[in-house]
Amino acid sequence: MAVYTDVPPEALHAFLADYDLGAVRSLKGITEGVENSNFLLETERGRYILTIYEKRVDPADLPFFLGLMEHLARHGLPCPLPVHARDGQALRRILGKPAAIVSFLEGRWPRRIEAGHCTALGEALAALHLAAADFGLRRPNALSFAGWRALFAGCRGKADAILPGLEAEIATELEELARLWPNDLPAGVIHADLFPDNVFFAGDKVTGIIDFYFACNDLLAYDVAICLNAWCFEQDGSFNVTKAKALLQGYRQRRPLSPDEVAALPVLARGSALRFLMTRLYDWLHQVEGALVKPKDPREYLRKLRFHRGVAGPRAYGLG
Numbered sequence: 001m002a003v004y005t006d007v008p009p010e011a012l013h014a015f016l017a018d019y020d021l022g023a024v025r026s027l028k029g030i031t032e033g034v035e036n037s038n039f040l041l042e043t044e045r046g047r048y049i050l051t052i053y054e055k056r057v058d059p060a061d062l063p064f065f066l067g068l069m070e071h072l073a074r075h076g077l078p079c080p081l082p083v084h085a086r087d088g089q090a091l092r093r094i095l096g097k098p099a100a101i102v103s104f105l106e107g108r109w110p111r112r113i114e115a116g117h118c119t120a121l122g123e124a125l126a127a128l129h130l131a132a133a134d135f136g137l138r139r140p141n142a143l144s145f146a147g148w149r150a151l152f153a154g155c156r157g158k159a160d161a162i163l164p165g166l167e168a169e170i171a172t173e174l175e176e177l178a179r180l181w182p183n184d185l186p187a188g189v190i191h192a193d194l195f196p197d198n199v200f201f202a203g204d205k206v207t208g209i210i211d212f213y214f215a216c217n218d219l220l221a222y223d224v225a226i227c228l229n230a231w232c233f234e235q236d237g238s239f240n241v242t243k244a245k246a247l248l249q250g251y252r253q254r255r256p257l258s259p260d261e262v263a264a265l266p267v268l269a270r271g272s273a274l275r276f277l278m279t280r281l282y283d284w285l286h287q288v289e290g291a292l293v294k295p296k297d298p299r300e301y302l303r304k305l306r307f308h309r310g311v312a313g314p315r316a317y318g319l320g
């Protein structure tokens with residue numbers, strides 16, 4: 001459930017008075033998502049999403065996120081287009097909190113992932129990387145090594161309650177990855193959280209890419225590795241090489257991967273698995289009493305991490 005802020009009609013009317021969106025038809029809270037409050041807003045002009053940014057998003061990052069969505073949408077990517085108020089600003093305030101209105105995107109995220117979704121996803125991801133190449137703002141990845149170490153420090157002495165030996169395993173992994181991490185691969189703006197619930201489809205066609213609130217500058221192939229983790233494992237934990245092959249083929253059709261990027265995939269996939277293991281572990285161990293959001297299982301990402309640690313090389317992902 002992600003509606004943390006209640007919007008009384010008077011507040012909505014005062015807020016919308018600064019836009020050219022016509023009269024309000026309805027405002028409905030959207031229960032999916034966890035970070036922000038999202039509403040489906042219908043006005044005389046059409047359908048929009050109103051997002052109120054809650055505590056976990058740093059307001060200083062919002063110009064990057066909104067600017068990136070606008071840049072990508074203007075380059076033909078199916079991303080939310082921020083709506084500017086009459087003063088020219090897309091980032092405004094409602095009830096004392098930062099807020100923005102963006103265009104509504106059609107389609108549904110896939111509940112059952114097929115290889116065809118993975119091909120289209122790969123193409124869309126490569127298109128995003130290419131289109132973002134001339135985006136002017138920068139944002140370092142807060143969830144890279146320093147971020148992982150900070151999360152780990154916050155879990156010290158508690159991780160083994162989830163699985164005996166987990167703390168030592170993470171400590172070793174952090175050390176190994178720091179030693180193996182490639183620093184000279186092509187870098188640029190990445191989405192960094194392109195999970196199935198952030199990609200809308202109509203059939204096999206991508207109609208929407210949302211949730212840019214982890215986007216940042218990092219290695220482009222790291223974004224591919226995030227998608228391998230999020231899209232190519234089955235419910236029973238097995239890795240589906242057909243889906244991985246489809247994803248990589250789709251990506252490479254638009255943006256070829258260099259031999260060094262291919263060779264680095266197992267390490268990047270380990271790092272990406274560790275990133276989601278750490279955020280999930282932290283959230284699991286710091287659950288707020290009475291919170292409406294059920295934390296996601298960190299063990300899913302531990303299993304993925306172990307899989308990538310065990311692969312002999314990039315051939316495991318269907319690359320010849």
Ligand SMILES: Nc1ncnc2c1ncn2[C@@H]1O[C@H](COP(=O)(O)OP(=O)(O)OP(=O)(O)O)[C@@H](O)[C@H]1O
Pocket residue numbers: 002030032033034035036037038049080102103104105106197198208210211212213
């Ligand atoms: N532009 C859009 N068009 C259509 N639906 C949208 C759009 N943006 C968001 N939604 C809907 O709102 C839901 C929540 O959005 P989102 O995933 O961005 O929430 P969040 O709380 O910011 O993120 P998180 O997934 O990290 O918790 C989505 O699953 C989708 O149903």
Ligand SMILES: N[C@@H](CCO)C(=O)O
Pocket residue numbers: 193195276279280296
């Ligand atoms: N996609 C993340 C949560 C939101 O960023 C996860 O599955 O852990």
